[in-house]
Amino acid sequence: MIPIPQYPLYSAAIAELSAVQLNYYLDEERCWALDVAELRRALAEGRQRCCPRVLCVINPGNPTGQVQSRQCIEDVIKFAFEEKLFLMADEVYQDNVYAEGSAFHSFKKVLFEMGPPYSEVVELASFHSISKGFMGECGFRSGYMEVVNMDPEVQQQLAKLVSVRLCPPVPGQIVLDAVVDPPQPGDPSYELFNTEKQAVLSALAHKARLTQEIFNKTPGIHCNPVQGAMYSFPRIELPPRALAAAEAQGQAPDMFFCMKLLEETGICVVPGSGFGQREGTFHFRWSLRTKPHCPVPN
Numbered sequence: 160m161i162p163i164p165q166y167p168l169y170s171a172a173i174a175e176l177s178a179v180q181l182n183y184y185l186d187e188e189r190c191w192a193l194d195v196a197e198l199r200r201a202l203a204e205g206r207q208r209c210c211p212r213v214l215c216v217i218n219p220g221n222p223t224g225q226v227q228s229r230q231c232i233e234d235v236i237k238f239a240f241e242e243k244l245f246l247m248a249d250e251v252y253q254d255n256v257y258a259e260g261s262a263f264h265s266f267k268k269v270l271f272e273m274g275p276p277y278s279e280v281v282e283l284a285s286f287h288s289i290s291k292g293f294m295g296e297c298g299f300r301s302g303y304m305e306v307v308n309m310d311p312e313v314q315q316q317l318a319k320l321v322s323v324r325l326c327p328p329v330p331g332q333i334v335l336d337a338v339v340d341p342p343q344p345g346d347p348s349y350e351l352f353n354t355e356k357q358a359v360l361s362a363l364a365h366k367a368r369l370t371q372e373i374f375n376k377t378p379g380i381h382c383n384p385v386q387g388a389m390y391s392f393p394r395i396e397l398p399p400r401a402l403a404a405a406e407a408q409g410q411a412p413d414m415f416f417c418m419k420l421l422e423e424t425g426i427c428v429v430p431g432s433g434f435g436q437r438e439g440t441f442h443f444r445w446s447l448r449t450k451p452h453c454p455v456p457n
């Protein structure tokens with residue numbers, strides 16, 4: 160079970176494995192919230208086609224930029240427990256939370272705080288990456304997965320699978336080590352590390368606010384608050400003539416919009432159809448990116 164809109168590596172991996180993709184829709188009207196009633200609907204529908212095994216949650220979300228509440232995570236854990244689903248928590252944007260009132264809650268922490276029976280039973284894999292956060296070191300190709308409560312026989316197979324994939328080069332491993340064990344107060348590099356980290360995160364937070372403000376002033380564009388991650392996913396209203404022109408060119412309407420934007424302004428965004436969206440709605444994904452060491456905005 161994967162969210163829609165989703166980071167398309169999930170649908171691609173499912174296709175590669177000839178598995179069945181079950182979509183649950185995030186609620187755009189409630190800032191891309193994850194609703195357990197929608198999970199139930201998707202599961203019931205999925206059970207008519209296959210035997211659902213895994214529920215994947217991306218928090219903070221790509222492409223939708225939402226941060227799920229602690230209550231939501233608890234509800235998802237209860238749902239996974241009741242329905243015997245393996246939880247995959249993609250938490251690669253855990254350092255990227257900007258909105259006031261939003262906070263990152265890790266699935267593992269919430270699971271353990273909930274205590275038995277959940278903490279002893281719910282199978283969970285959580286993912287993190289050096290590509291995101293304030294690090295943005297995508298080129299080093301490193302990250303980690305932490306598994307909790309995994310069936311020992313399955314874990315044996317997982318170890319085999321991971322072993323045959325070898326590992327990232329040494330520099331990537333060094334960066335990962337630095338990410339999981341950052342400088343602490345009192346260490347010689349702590350002050351500089353902290354200043355640079357805050358500068359990157361403040362610049363991203365500034366861009367998140369700016370994006371939302373500017374898009375919502377633009378006729379025909381509606382943008383939810385960018386609570387976290389590195390993206391906004393605004394909805395666009397396309398006039399009938401644009402829809403007709405897209406059809407004439409054999410393009411999805413949002414692809415048509417994105418190509419026009421690129422050709423006429425040089426701005427490159429990704430059409431919503433690449434991530435999945437509710438039928439009849441159109442979006443694009445806009446990336447907030449920043450260079451390391453960029454100055455803190457006023």
Ligand SMILES: Cc1ncc(COP(=O)(O)O)c(C=O)c1O
Nearest residue numbers: 166217221249251288290297302
């Ligand atoms: C939600 C999510 N998960 C995982 C990844 C993969 O990260 P990487 O392969 O760079 O570690 C990305 C990259 O964009 C992502 O957005």
